Amino acid sequence: MARFPDFVPEGVIPATLLILHPDLSIDMAATRRHLRQCALVPGVSAVTVNGHASEVHACSFEEQERILAESVEEVGDRVPVISGVYADGSLEAARIAAMASRNGASALLVFPPGSMSMGGQLRPEMALTHFSRIAEACDLPLICFQYPMATGLGYPFDTLLRLFEAVPAIRAVKDWSNEPMLHERHIRTFQNLPRPVNVLTTHSAWLMASLTMGASGLLSGAGSVIAELQVQLFRAVQARDLALVQAINDRIYPLAQAFYAPPFLDMHNRMKECLVLLGRVREAHVRPPLVKLAPDEIARLQGALDAAGLAPEALASAA
Secondary structure, X not given: OOOOOOOOOOXXXXXXXXXXXXXXXXXXXXXXXXXXHHHOOOOEOOEEEOOHHHOHHHOOHHHHHHHHHHHHHHHOOOOOEEEEEOOOOHHHHHHHHHHHHHOOOOEEEEOOOHHHOOOHHHOHHHHHHHHHHHHHHOOOOEEEEEOOHHHOOOOOHXXXXXXXXXXXXXXXXEEOOOOHHHXXXXXXXXXXXXXXXXXXXXXXXXXXXHHHOOOOEEEEOOHHHHHHHHHHHHHHHHOOOHHHHHHHHHHHHHHHHHHOOOOHHHHHHHHHHHHHHOOOOOOOOOOOOOOOOOHHHHHHHHHHHHHOOOOHHXXXXXX
16 A cells, blocks of 8 residues: 555655665665665655666566565655556556555556557557556556657657546656657646646756756656755746756756766666765666776766765765
8 A cells, every 4th residue: 555645746756776785686775775865855755766777677576576665664654655667568567566556655657668669659559558557456646757759669749648538547757758849848738737747857967957847846866866956956946046046057967967978878877886986885786787887987977076066974964
């Protein structure tokens, strides 16, 4: 049963990382500490596990269940815990959804099935079937993860509207459309439907611009490192304080440039290394095919942290 049955996805939602031992097994004690450091930052509205940031692609069903159960145990009485549903098949997605519901998730972040990448955009009934199967398996609010259309995994605009009508459990979109004009159209349309669907931006490479378009919140792996700055930025945008928005963005900018540099797939790898540099975890390990960053890139990350004014002492209040 959900710990927060009336939860509506909005506000600042960090997607947390998965901390591993050198043998690549889960370091659950360190993962729980990291989760607490993110989830209990004042102003954070929820926390996400079993997403891209926590290497869900490399975790078994059993590991995902353990991660969620221990996350709910650690912080679930304080903030809602959102769990990812990452599966190529709808039956497996429904099984994950039912598991998450049993283990106390307050909402589900539904990834697009990789099986739809070869033309699924032309068959909207596939998306409708996938989300319907998940909604039938649980009674949790769903967050639709919208990928860029160029990946083959994004849902066309009209398909999204059909989804919202057919599956009322969808309460938000994690928008990674990666097209500013389309992103603004999502915000203006979805949040003003008769049954509004919140837009949670995940355009962390251009977060200030995205939030000023009117998104109801953000769901971002960068929150694993800079949740405090994200809260400050979101609040400043809500207060329409442009000077403060720009000042906070000046601190976020060097880290965004470092996190989201090519190759894009190393973004969460880089965030893990930042946790080490900030003294929050002892070592950074990733499961293959991800590999350890080179020393010169880790040095660049240190430079970005310095430019952002972040040091272990500066984050002590969030520990």
